[in-house]
Every structure is written in C-alpha cells, then in structure tokens.
Amino acid sequence: MYLLPARPLILALSIAAALSACGGSDQDQPLVIPAAPADQGAAETVAVPSATAFVDTVATNQRGDARYATLDTNAGVRILGGFLSIWKPLTQIVDAGVTAPANGSFPAVVTSTWTGVPGDGTPDGTVLNAAVHQANIDYVVKATANRTADQAVQAYLDDRRGKGYSITDGMGPLTSAWRAAAQQTTTITSVAADATTVLYNDGGNNTGVGGTANASFGSVVDLVNLVGNNASTEPAKRFYKYARPFRWSTSVQLLPALVPAKSTTPATDGGYTSGHTAEAVRDAVAMAYAVPERYQEMLSRGLELGEMRILAGMHSPLDVVSGRMLGIASAAANLADPANAAKKAAAVTQAHTALMAATSTTADTFAAYAQSGTTANDRFADYATNKANYLRRSTFGFAQIAATNAAVAVPKGAEVLLETRQPYLTDAQRRVVLKTTALASGYPVMDDAEGWGRLNLFAAADGYASFSGNVTIVMDASKGGFNAVDRWRNDISGAGKLVKQGTGTLKLAGANSWTGGTELTAGALQGDSVAAFGKGDVYVSGGTLVANAPAALQLAKYTQLSGSTTLELDLGGAAAGSQGSLTVAGTATLAGGTLHVKFANGYKPKAGDVLTVITAGNLQGKFTTITVDGFSTVTPTYGATTLTLTLGS
Known part of the structure; x- marks a missing residue:
C-alpha cells in the first residue's frame, strides 16, 4: 500500500498485470499521485461568552x-x-x-x-x-x-x-x-x-x-x-x-x-x-x-x-x-x-x-x-x-x-x-x-448575551453548517448507534478540510460548497447528494467512499490510493451521470484499490450491458480489483476520460 505522499510523487504502477484479465488499457505508464488536500490549520473553537452563565x-x-x-x-x-x-x-x-x-x-x-x-x-x-x-x-x-x-x-x-x-x-x-x-x-x-x-x-x-x-x-x-x-x-x-x-x-x-x-x-x-x-x-x-x-x-x-x-x-x-x-x-x-x-x-x-x-x-x-x-x-x-x-x-x-x-x-x-x-x-x-447552525441575529428578544435565543437545535442535529480549519471526525462503529452511522443534512460552506477517521460511516446529504477538501483515512464516507463533498479535492487513503447520490456524484478531483481503499458506486442507471456514478471535473487518479458496484432502486442490468461508471476531465491509473454485484466477470475499459464496465455472466 502506498504511503501518503507529502508532495506530488511519480510512481510506476505495478497493477497492469493484475487488471489484464479484466480488460486492461494503454494507460500503463508512470502515474502522478497528487498530495492530499492541504491542511487548513487548527480546528475551530468557540469560546464561552463572558456573560454570567x-x-x-x-x-x-x-x-x-x-x-x-x-x-x-x-x-x-x-x-x-x-x-x-x-x-x-x-x-x-x-x-x-x-x-x-x-x-x-x-x-x-x-x-x-x-x-x-x-x-x-x-x-x-x-x-x-x-x-x-x-x-x-x-x-x-x-x-x-x-x-x-x-x-x-x-x-x-x-x-x-x-x-x-x-x-x-x-x-x-x-x-x-x-x-x-x-x-x-x-x-x-x-x-x-x-x-x-x-x-x-x-x-x-x-x-x-x-x-x-x-x-x-x-x-x-x-x-x-x-x-x-x-x-x-x-x-x-x-x-x-x-x-x-x-x-x-x-x-x-x-x-x-x-x-x-x-x-x-x-x-x-x-x-x-x-x-x-x-x-x-x-x-x-x-x-x-x-x-x-x-x-x-x-x-x-x-x-x-x-x-x-x-x-x-x-x-x-x-x-x-x-x-x-x-x-x-x-x-x-x-x-x-x-x-x-x-x-x-x-x-x-x-x-x-x-x-x-x-x-x-x-x-x-x-x-x-x-x-x-x-x-x-x-x-x-x-x-x-x-x-x-x-x-x-x-x-x-x-x-x-x-x-x-x-x-x-x-x-x-x-x-x-x-x-x-x-x-x-x-x-x-x-x-x-x-x-x-445558529439562527440569524436581530430578532426581538432572541439576542441574549449568552446565545440561548439563537440556538437552532433542529439544524444542529444535522451536523456542521460550515468548516473552518481541519475538521477531524472519528467514529467508532463498535459503540453502535450514531457512533456507527450518522447523516449530516446541512449545506456545509467554508474553507476548512474534512478528515474522516475511525470505523463508522458518515453520510453527507447537503448542497455543500466547502473548499478545503476531503481526506478519508478509515471507515466510510457516503455522498447522498450530488454536491456532498463540496468543491475541494477528495482523497481516499483508506476506507470506503460511497456514491449514493440521485444523480452523478460531482467531485473537483479524486484520488484513490492502493491497499485497503474502496470506491463504492450504488448505481441506478447505466448512462454517464446517472444515480451513483462519479463525475470528476478535474483529474481522477486511480492508484489501485477496489471498485465495488452495487445496484439501487430496482435497477437490474443484464449480461452484455455497458455501464459508464466514472467520467473525468482526465482519467489516469486503474483499480486493482473490480467487483459488480450479481456478475462474476466484468471487463473494464479505461479511456482518457471515462471508465466503462462491460458486464459478463
């Protein structure tokens, strides 16, 4: 498994042979692996008001x-x-x-x-x-x-x-x-x-x-x-x-x-x-x-x-x-x-x-x-x-x-x-x-010095509404409940960076726009909306990234390292841009790992169908392993901008 690079690094891929039985391409060449999204500084903290508590x-x-x-x-x-x-x-x-x-x-x-x-x-x-x-x-x-x-x-x-x-x-x-x-x-x-x-x-x-x-x-x-x-x-x-x-x-x-x-x-x-x-x-x-x-x-x-x-x-x-x-x-x-x-x-x-x-x-x-x-x-x-x-x-x-x-x-x-x-x-x-997630200021009665009037507990239950600095989330699935699985539905803005660690699953469902990027090191991150991961780069060095949006999950840039990494696509259709597929505006860098395709909402393709699963401005590299639920053989075709899968038996 590749170590997380501190700066862009040119590495020779050794995965071509492993993929040849599944339909390799002519992309077997030195691969530029981007660095993880830059740190955005210390996590934000909120001081206790000076007013009498x-x-x-x-x-x-x-x-x-x-x-x-x-x-x-x-x-x-x-x-x-x-x-x-x-x-x-x-x-x-x-x-x-x-x-x-x-x-x-x-x-x-x-x-x-x-x-x-x-x-x-x-x-x-x-x-x-x-x-x-x-x-x-x-x-x-x-x-x-x-x-x-x-x-x-x-x-x-x-x-x-x-x-x-x-x-x-x-x-x-x-x-x-x-x-x-x-x-x-x-x-x-x-x-x-x-x-x-x-x-x-x-x-x-x-x-x-x-x-x-x-x-x-x-x-x-x-x-x-x-x-x-x-x-x-x-x-x-x-x-x-x-x-x-x-x-x-x-x-x-x-x-x-x-x-x-x-x-x-x-x-x-x-x-x-x-x-x-x-x-x-x-x-x-x-x-x-x-x-x-x-x-x-x-x-x-x-x-x-x-x-x-x-x-x-x-x-x-x-x-x-x-x-x-x-x-x-x-x-x-x-x-x-x-x-x-x-x-x-x-x-x-x-x-x-x-x-x-x-x-x-x-x-x-x-x-x-x-x-x-x-x-x-x-x-x-x-x-x-x-x-x-x-x-x-x-x-x-x-x-x-x-x-x-x-x-x-x-x-x-x-x-x-x-x-x-x-x-x-x-x-x-x-x-x-x-x-x-607080309510706006200026309303009658609500601007008390401590902030009780502006608390919006309904919105707060849907997680952060803005990221500042590094936001590191550690979930322990063994504890069950929301430690194992939670969903944030707020529209998250800001310039911070999301770092997901631990064994649990965090689902993002807002119209998000934060710019500092996302780094997944363990557990799972699930995109339930097309803009789930905001406008920054997405970097998977461990764990599973899940695309479960109603249309193609939109990313600025995508990098998946080798080893224990998985991209899961919950497809609801065969065409590019359909539910659960991945659209990357910039470069999608595949340095190994697994692609796992599931089918959602009653969608049932048949042998011989061709699925467009990734569309990118530039597609480089390959997955080490590709599995598609219900099909024992799959032939991938890696193009300059797309990855398609031809389903076998």
Missing part, C-alpha cells in the same frame, strides 16, 4: 422568590432581558417593611402593584417598541381567527393535559411503547361537550412513574423530571408584568373550551414567559436526549406545543419564543450538571433497553423502526415539513430589529444538548456545530 446560576431561578426577582439576581429573568427593549415593566420599589429572603441573596424589594389588565387606568409598564408589540398581538388576533377545528382540539389538549404526556406523541412509532414503559396516564382524552363551562384538570401522572417504583423505565422518567429543576417561569412573569394577548385586545378569540381556565387574578397571570412552552420544550429536550433517534421530531413537538398556546389565544409569539429559550436553557443546565452524569447515562441505557424490547428491535434495527412512521400515523414523519415548521416557530415571522450579522455566542454548557445525538464529536466540536 445561566448554567452556573440556574439555582437563583426560584418560584418562591419570584417577587424579589431582578435581572441581577435571577438567571431566568436575565436571559429573557431582550424584552426590555420592547416593553418596560413598572419599576420595582423598596418596601422597608419587607424582609429579604433567608438566603440573603435578594434585596428587600417587592414588585409594584400590577393589575395585569392593559388600559384599566393602572399601567403596568410602557411599550417601548410599538411596532413589535403590535405585531405580537396582531399575530394572535389572526391566528385565533383562522385556527382550524383540528387545531382547536389540539390546543385544548395541549393546555389541559400534562405536558409530559402530551408531547410524547412526538415519539411517533415509539409513542405507545414509551407511554406504556413510563406508565403514563391522562384523564384528558377529548374535548368534553361542557368544556366551555366546566374546567377539566388532568388527573393523570404527566411524565409517568419514576424511580424504583418503575424498575424498567424509572430512570428515564426521572431524567424528564430532573430537567425541571430550577426552571420556574414565575419569576419572569412577575418581573416583566406583560399581559396575556386576550387582555391586550378583545379581537383575540380565546378558545371557548379554555374560557373556564382563564385566570380571575390577572396580576398573577402574566403572559411573558409561557410556562407551557418552557415545560414542553425542556421535556422534549430530555426525551430527545434519552432517545436521539427521535431527536428532531421531539424538538419539533416541543415547539409545536408552544404554537398551540398562540392558537388557543393564551399566549403571544414573544411569550412562546421566550419560553423556548428558558426551556432549552433549563434543560441544558440540568443535563450539564456533573452531579447528574450517572442519571443521564442510566436513562439513555434504560430507554433503549426497554423500547427495543417493547418493539422487538435490536441495536441494529431500532433507529430504522423509530423512523418508520408515515405522515398517516406520524405527523412528524416528513423531514422537510418539520424543518420548515421549526424555523418558523423559532421567530414567528418577526422582522429583525437589530443587526442581522452579529457574531454568534454559544452558551456555556449548551454542548451537552448534542451529547447523545452526536456522541462521536468532542464537546469543543459540538460547540462549533451550535455556532455554525
């Missing part, structure tokens, strides 16, 4: 201390402070007759009188950005005027059921198994005929039965409950004193079935932030952590419940956006706490053991089963729809009101949110993924 101060967010909460004293209030450019609540006042909490961490202040009813003659604050505020309320007016009957039912169920129970339908094919294992129950299964006059509360157990009382799934339930520690929305509600949308406008059509749920004490019923949303999102994050095979679907379900709060008329978009932020931050803080490390690991193991047993799957088949639903029985089965909805529900169409190109900050500890979804990455790499 939510994960370090989450314990300050206590429901019981809500009336004392300020930006300086409460982590939950602080990360939502972007709202202060839109709405200024009444200033807190000192009350000498009030004693500070026993822990002494809060000043002796109480919030001023708050009616929670806009326009009643006792203002609770001042609108500072009339355009954003009006857009916020107008959105609810339009949403409630146009909600469908199905949306009305779901909005009711998502309001009255336990949030932990409600969002488990995001598990799709795993929902019934999850609910049975968790021993979850609910008493709210439909909208009662008298719901408009009778308040129904859920008599079920929300997340299920945890601890030792549930030997096979208690650790999983405990994990979902654990992320609710220090996660109250009450301090933010009391501090910001922003009314619910139906109190701002009589044009908001509160869901009739939820009229009995309407609070009769507005002063303790703030809209900002949405408690239902925060709880649903943090529960969704915990469930996605335990079962990352449904990661994006669970995150989608969490944000969907938030939107149901708007459709119900109970909350405004900014209430829901802030709920998303606090929910994600609360989940991250608890997942990142070193004291919870053993609990996390136990939950992940227990979730997979129990769910595989319940679904008669194995470690090799579980992921496929988790994704086996259709739009008829799993409303999160369509990836493109989920992606579009997640992005829409992240901003709700607000116009950007600040700089749109502000640098991305990644919160301290946020990398834990990808710990099970991308277990083969380091914490430093996960932080880069979060940076490169």
Whole structure:
C-alpha cells in the first residue's frame, strides 16, 4: 500500500498485470499521485461568552422568590432581558417593611402593584417598541381567527393535559411503547361537550412513574423530571408584568373550551414567559436526549406545543419564543450538571433497553423502526415539513430589529444538548456545530448575551453548517448507534478540510460548497447528494467512499490510493451521470484499490450491458480489483476520460 505522499510523487504502477484479465488499457505508464488536500490549520473553537452563565446560576431561578426577582439576581429573568427593549415593566420599589429572603441573596424589594389588565387606568409598564408589540398581538388576533377545528382540539389538549404526556406523541412509532414503559396516564382524552363551562384538570401522572417504583423505565422518567429543576417561569412573569394577548385586545378569540381556565387574578397571570412552552420544550429536550433517534421530531413537538398556546389565544409569539429559550436553557443546565452524569447515562441505557424490547428491535434495527412512521400515523414523519415548521416557530415571522450579522455566542454548557445525538464529536466540536447552525441575529428578544435565543437545535442535529480549519471526525462503529452511522443534512460552506477517521460511516446529504477538501483515512464516507463533498479535492487513503447520490456524484478531483481503499458506486442507471456514478471535473487518479458496484432502486442490468461508471476531465491509473454485484466477470475499459464496465455472466 502506498504511503501518503507529502508532495506530488511519480510512481510506476505495478497493477497492469493484475487488471489484464479484466480488460486492461494503454494507460500503463508512470502515474502522478497528487498530495492530499492541504491542511487548513487548527480546528475551530468557540469560546464561552463572558456573560454570567445561566448554567452556573440556574439555582437563583426560584418560584418562591419570584417577587424579589431582578435581572441581577435571577438567571431566568436575565436571559429573557431582550424584552426590555420592547416593553418596560413598572419599576420595582423598596418596601422597608419587607424582609429579604433567608438566603440573603435578594434585596428587600417587592414588585409594584400590577393589575395585569392593559388600559384599566393602572399601567403596568410602557411599550417601548410599538411596532413589535403590535405585531405580537396582531399575530394572535389572526391566528385565533383562522385556527382550524383540528387545531382547536389540539390546543385544548395541549393546555389541559400534562405536558409530559402530551408531547410524547412526538415519539411517533415509539409513542405507545414509551407511554406504556413510563406508565403514563391522562384523564384528558377529548374535548368534553361542557368544556366551555366546566374546567377539566388532568388527573393523570404527566411524565409517568419514576424511580424504583418503575424498575424498567424509572430512570428515564426521572431524567424528564430532573430537567425541571430550577426552571420556574414565575419569576419572569412577575418581573416583566406583560399581559396575556386576550387582555391586550378583545379581537383575540380565546378558545371557548379554555374560557373556564382563564385566570380571575390577572396580576398573577402574566403572559411573558409561557410556562407551557418552557415545560414542553425542556421535556422534549430530555426525551430527545434519552432517545436521539427521535431527536428532531421531539424538538419539533416541543415547539409545536408552544404554537398551540398562540392558537388557543393564551399566549403571544414573544411569550412562546421566550419560553423556548428558558426551556432549552433549563434543560441544558440540568443535563450539564456533573452531579447528574450517572442519571443521564442510566436513562439513555434504560430507554433503549426497554423500547427495543417493547418493539422487538435490536441495536441494529431500532433507529430504522423509530423512523418508520408515515405522515398517516406520524405527523412528524416528513423531514422537510418539520424543518420548515421549526424555523418558523423559532421567530414567528418577526422582522429583525437589530443587526442581522452579529457574531454568534454559544452558551456555556449548551454542548451537552448534542451529547447523545452526536456522541462521536468532542464537546469543543459540538460547540462549533451550535455556532455554525445558529439562527440569524436581530430578532426581538432572541439576542441574549449568552446565545440561548439563537440556538437552532433542529439544524444542529444535522451536523456542521460550515468548516473552518481541519475538521477531524472519528467514529467508532463498535459503540453502535450514531457512533456507527450518522447523516449530516446541512449545506456545509467554508474553507476548512474534512478528515474522516475511525470505523463508522458518515453520510453527507447537503448542497455543500466547502473548499478545503476531503481526506478519508478509515471507515466510510457516503455522498447522498450530488454536491456532498463540496468543491475541494477528495482523497481516499483508506476506507470506503460511497456514491449514493440521485444523480452523478460531482467531485473537483479524486484520488484513490492502493491497499485497503474502496470506491463504492450504488448505481441506478447505466448512462454517464446517472444515480451513483462519479463525475470528476478535474483529474481522477486511480492508484489501485477496489471498485465495488452495487445496484439501487430496482435497477437490474443484464449480461452484455455497458455501464459508464466514472467520467473525468482526465482519467489516469486503474483499480486493482473490480467487483459488480450479481456478475462474476466484468471487463473494464479505461479511456482518457471515462471508465466503462462491460458486464459478463
């Protein structure tokens, strides 16, 4: 096997004799083997913001201390402070007759009188950005005027059921198994005929039965409950004193079935932030952590419940956006706490053991089963729809009101949110993924100093969106799950270089444009899109490169060394440029190794057919071995720009 050359090197090929029985050509001449793509420098790192970290101060967010909460004293209030450019609540006042909490961490202040009813003659604050505020309320007016009957039912169920129970339908094919294992129950299964006059509360157990009382799934339930520690929305509600949308406008059509749920004490019923949303999102994050095979679907379900709060008329978009932020931050803080490390690991193991047993799957088949639903029985089965909805529900169409190109900050500890979804990455790499997939800046509320508002966990689950420096990916297939096989679907840009190592398989499916090249040294790299490998050179010194694109896989330059290297083409047609074939704009250098041709999507050629498998600007060298599934003899013809295979018996 050739050693990786440090510079272009002229070597004499010794493979002609080995190929003569398979149809050699006149290309048996000295071969110029290019160097591997140049190193692009040290891997990118993302520093922790200098702002006070939510994960370090989450314990300050206590429901019981809500009336004392300020930006300086409460982590939950602080990360939502972007709202202060839109709405200024009444200033807190000192009350000498009030004693500070026993822990002494809060000043002796109480919030001023708050009616929670806009326009009643006792203002609770001042609108500072009339355009954003009006857009916020107008959105609810339009949403409630146009909600469908199905949306009305779901909005009711998502309001009255336990949030932990409600969002488990995001598990799709795993929902019934999850609910049975968790021993979850609910008493709210439909909208009662008298719901408009009778308040129904859920008599079920929300997340299920945890601890030792549930030997096979208690650790999983405990994990979902654990992320609710220090996660109250009450301090933010009391501090910001922003009314619910139906109190701002009589044009908001509160869901009739939820009229009995309407609070009769507005002063303790703030809209900002949405408690239902925060709880649903943090529960969704915990469930996605335990079962990352449904990661994006669970995150989608969490944000969907938030939107149901708007459709119900109970909350405004900014209430829901802030709920998303606090929910994600609360989940991250608890997942990142070193004291919870053993609990996390136990939950992940227990979730997979129990769910595989319940679904008669194995470690090799579980992921496929988790994704086996259709739009008829799993409303999160369509990836493109989920992606579009997640992005829409992240901003709700607000116009950007600040700089749109502000640098991305990644919160301290946020990398834990990808710990099970991308277990083969380091914490430093996960932080880069979060940076490169972040939402744009400038949207109302979302530009907090730490970066919680701009996290796009749906996109982050699809891997990097940009390469800078050398991006080295090491996967260990023996660990199973995403360590063995993963797929990145983002459109990857940048000037960096991808280096794939380890035994696992990484699939690339985006419209990629990075320029620093790709070097495969071990395992497998699979191109599922025509531009899977960007615009740089592709260099295979070990492992298997797989072409599985719907049309020809497009490469700038291709080099395959001898030894344990394989080019696998999953062909879907015989013509040049067809599915699974290879098109190289520059030079394709074949210094040996194996070509393995498979057939995909029902394509079945017959003996005597001629397949055009590689087209290049310049084709030099040969493979040592060529195998074609279903055919014992194959005759290759190496031309100046093409390689064709004539199939024998």
